[in-house]
Amino acid sequence: MISVETLHKxxxxxxxxxxxxxxIDEGGIFVILGPNGSGKTTLIKSILxxxxxxxxxxxxxxxxxxxxWQYRGNIDYLPQIANFPSNLxxxxxxxxxxxxRDRPTRDQELIELFGLEPFLEKKLGHLSGGTKQKVNxxxxxxxxxxxxxxxxxxxxLDPIALLHLKELILKxxxxxxxxxxxxxxxxxxxxxxxxxxxxxxxxxxxKGTVNELQQxxxxxxxxxxxxxxxxxxxx
Amino acid sequence: xxxxxxxxxxxxxxLVYFGFYFLLGMVLLFLNNDVSKAVITMMNIIVVLTPLIGxxxxxxxxxxxxxxxxxxxxxxxxxxxxxLGQYFGLALSLAGSLVFGLGIPFAIYGIVGSGALVSFxxxxxxxxxxxxxxxxxxxxxxxSNDNKIKGFGLAILLWLFLxxxxxxxxxxxxxxxxxxxxxxxxxxxSMLNPIDLSRILIIxxxxxxxxxxxxxxxxxxxxxxxxxxxxxxxxxxxxxxxPVALIVHKAKRKDF
Numbered sequence: 001m002i003s004v005e006t007l008h009k010x011x012x013x014x015x016x017x018x019x020x021x022x023x024i025d026e027g028g029i030f031v032i033l034g035p036n037g038s039g040k041t042t043l044i045k046s047i048l049x050x051x052x053x054x055x056x057x058x059x060x061x062x063x064x065x066x067x068x069w070q071y072r073g074n075i076d077y078l079p080q081i082a083n084f085p086s087n088l089x090x091x092x093x094x095x096x097x098x099x100x101r102d103r104p105t106r107d108q109e110l111i112e113l114f115g116l117e118p119f120l121e122k123k124l125g126h127l128s129g130g131t132k133q134k135v136n137x138x139x140x141x142x143x144x145x146x147x148x149x150x151x152x153x154x155x156x157l158d159p160i161a162l163l164h165l166k167e168l169i170l171k172x173x174x175x176x177x178x179x180x181x182x183x184x185x186x187x188x189x190x191x192x193x194x195x196x197x198x199x200x201x202x203x204x205x206x207k208g209t210v211n212e213l214q215q216x217x218x219x220x221x222x223x224x225x226x227x228x229x230x231x232x233x234x235x
Numbered sequence: 236x237x238x239x240x241x242x243x244x245x246x247x248x249x250l251v252y253f254g255f256y257f258l259l260g261m262v263l264l265f266l267n268n269d270v271s272k273a274v275i276t277m278m279n280i281i282v283v284l285t286p287l288i289g290x291x292x293x294x295x296x297x298x299x300x301x302x303x304x305x306x307x308x309x310x311x312x313x314x315x316x317x318x319l320g321q322y323f324g325l326a327l328s329l330a331g332s333l334v335f336g337l338g339i340p341f342a343i344y345g346i347v348g349s350g351a352l353v354s355f356x357x358x359x360x361x362x363x364x365x366x367x368x369x370x371x372x373x374x375x376x377x378x379s380n381d382n383k384i385k386g387f388g389l390a391i392l393l394w395l396f397l398x399x400x401x402x403x404x405x406x407x408x409x410x411x412x413x414x415x416x417x418x419x420x421x422x423x424x425s426m427l428n429p430i431d432l433s434r435i436l437i438i439x440x441x442x443x444x445x446x447x448x449x450x451x452x453x454x455x456x457x458x459x460x461x462x463x464x465x466x467x468x469x470x471x472x473x474x475x476x477x478p479v480a481l482i483v484h485k486a487k488r489k490d491f
Binding site for chain 1: 302306309312487
């Protein structure tokens, strides 16, 4: 579904993506792992067209997407840091984003799920970090797109919201959608991931299931497996 | 569709700006008691003030709406649509405040019948153009500087340079190179500054040779009054189009 070929990106002298190749099939939950600054967000933003890569190709469903824009109509994206215009209310923001895509949304259902009704008329600048993240999640999931990209979706969420989020993601998977997630929470990965993509130094270091990773590193749990990779790579 | 939102968000400031010009127009008319004299006073204000307001609002608006821009970038929208939409939304509302804020008091006062109508319309047109030019320049500064403070500083410097320092440097160079034929130099120098250019354009129309100054005189000699006006108006349009093209160019290459 998504294919990335020899993607290069540097910010000044810092090379973030260094000839990255990746292909992701349709359907399932794919988790992108990697230490801080390994290029997870840059990879995601390249797929979204927010970062312009120096070299390489990205195609979704066989169609090249670089410099295109219509394809974003079928992607839902949850940004890492929820930055909203602070002088809008939640309801206004939802209405505005809905106008951008001409199709039915399920925001009402999601607002109820996350208990956001009391906040609808509040300004976004006055919300707490966790509530903002909930608004972020509603904005992301309301369009029902085939490809869902979540950048650190768990940050700031309370346990109940986290549970709802997990259910939501599993439901999307059952509906045959492709979900791309970055996270640092290993229990989340073990629970959710169909496949892991491990990024290191701007390249794919490992791609496979959680079990395969544990076998490869001869470690029992994921946390140690990851630590093992980082140790052997950075000695 | 997104523009309507931008208009909404700015409406308060636009109203303040509108009110300011409205008051300014009224006060000038009552003080001068003469439409054509008020037009001259107005010119001096517009030529300096519209660039300042355009620059500040432009750069402020860019940084303020940055978060929303990032949200829009992940949506199925063309990059040029996003940035041009913001640019035109802001520039149009500022220009609108200027034209209506000044236009209404003068219309009440009865400019339509008087001989100064053409000059007045030209004045408003130049003010609107200057707004478009400086909002575009400010947007370019915003796009090239992620650091807010630096962007603000540069924008203010740009205005200060074009509105004040440029003239000073120009005068000094004229005095220093007094013995050389510097007509061509001064001609080109005035073309490189949209504020100078608008000043010349309006004075040419008003036909007040005392106010022309050196550059104006050279301009008039070189082009003649009517062609000079056309030339300076055309140059102003180029001054407007070039930064807008640059916005599109920069927006396409920027990482967010």
